[in-house]
Amino acid sequence: MELRDKVAVITGASSGIGEAIARELSARGVKLVITARRESRLQALAADLPGPCAYLAAPIELPETPQALMDLAVSRFGRVDILVNNAGMFVAGTLETMDLEALAQMTRVNFDAVVRASYVFARGFKAQGSGAIVNVSSIGAYLSSSSVGVYSGLKHALEIFTSALRVELKGSGVRVGTIAPGTTDTEIFDHMRARGEAVRADQTPQLDPADIAAAVTFMLTQPDRANVARLLLVSSAESV
Numbered sequence: 001m002e003l004r005d006k007v008a009v010i011t012g013a014s015s016g017i018g019e020a021i022a023r024e025l026s027a028r029g030v031k032l033v034i035t036a037r038r039e040s041r042l043q044a045l046a047a048d049l050p051g052p053c054a055y056l057a058a059p060i061e062l063p064e065t066p067q068a069l070m071d072l073a074v075s076r077f078g079r080v081d082i083l084v085n086n087a088g089m090f091v092a093g094t095l096e097t098m099d100l101e102a103l104a105q106m107t108r109v110n111f112d113a114v115v116r117a118s119y120v121f122a123r124g125f126k127a128q129g130s131g132a133i134v135n136v137s138s139i140g141a142y143l144s145s146s147s148v149g150v151y152s153g154l155k156h157a158l159e160i161f162t163s164a165l166r167v168e169l170k171g172s173g174v175r176v177g178t179i180a181p182g183t184t185d186t187e188i189f190d191h192m193r194a195r196g197e198a199v200r201a202d203q204t205p206q207l208d209p210a211d212i213a214a215a216v217t218f219m220l221t222q223p224d225r226a227n228v229a230r231l232l233l234v235s236s237a238e239s240v
């Protein structure tokens with residue numbers, strides 16, 4: 001895909017990996033619709049990007065948010081070519097300490113919302129005969145670690161869901177894949193600490209969000225015949 005003048009929707013763009021993807025794609029001439037809940041962050045990022053950018057401040061788990069994002073992209077830029085499902089949270093805890101309501105919210109954000117957005121955009125992409133969906137998974141999808149079983153399980157489910165969607169869309173002109181980052185230096189760990197959750201030594205971030213953005217660009221810029229179905233990007237210090 002030639003990126004210049006394409007239109008991308010990026011979820012979870014107010015910080016971390018989503019912000020880095022927004023900066024990278026905007027620098028490459030992609031018109032953006034960015035979303036997250038913190039409107040001031042989105043506003044500041046939109047003003048700082050080199051190219052056109054609209055934003056929608058909304059909880060991604062609301063059923064109407066994906067369609068609202070698509071409508072915003074079409075009304076501002078006339079079409080949409082790329083969806084990056086990146087919004088996510090990381091909830092950890094032991095059997096004794098796990099916050100079950102936080103787990104339920106993580107399920108809504110990390111899986112339910114991604115499925116909903118994938119279907120809404122995949123229908124549009126299939127109808128136009130082109131498009132790309134990148135779902136941000138995690139190295140956790142491949143691990144069985146105590147205290148993060150639900151996060152890992154949701155990311156594993158996301159891998160399988162995305163793979164099945166890719167197969168369903170074969171021959172349609174729509175490209176679908178996952179990127180699974182290793183530990184990356186973002187606010188996700190600050191949010192854990194703020195909730196009183198322990199961050200393990202092996203969760204010390206090694207990758208920079210820009211590393212993930214570069215990998216997403218690699219996925220999106222393959223020739224039409226090639227689909228990066230799954231990309232695992234770990235740091236050189238990661239012991240997996």
Ligand SMILES: NC(=O)c1ccc[n+]([C@@H]2O[C@H](COP(=O)([O-])OP(=O)(O)OC[C@H]3O[C@@H](n4cnc5c(N)ncnc54)[C@H](OP(=O)(O)O)[C@@H]3O)[C@@H](O)[C@H]2O)c1
Nearest residue numbers: 012014016017036037038059060087088138183184186188
């Ligand atoms: N950092 C890592 O080590 C790592 C490793 C593997 C995978 N990942 C994945 O990478 C993705 C991005 O995470 P990150 O590390 O960049 O963390 P981050 O800096 O905390 O970013 C998370 C983004 O998701 C948004 N978000 C969270 N809950 C939301 C909700 N209910 N509605 C709408 N937006 C919501 C946040 O924005 P608001 O708070 O403004 O809503 C923020 O923009 C996640 O899917 C995560 O699982 C991260």
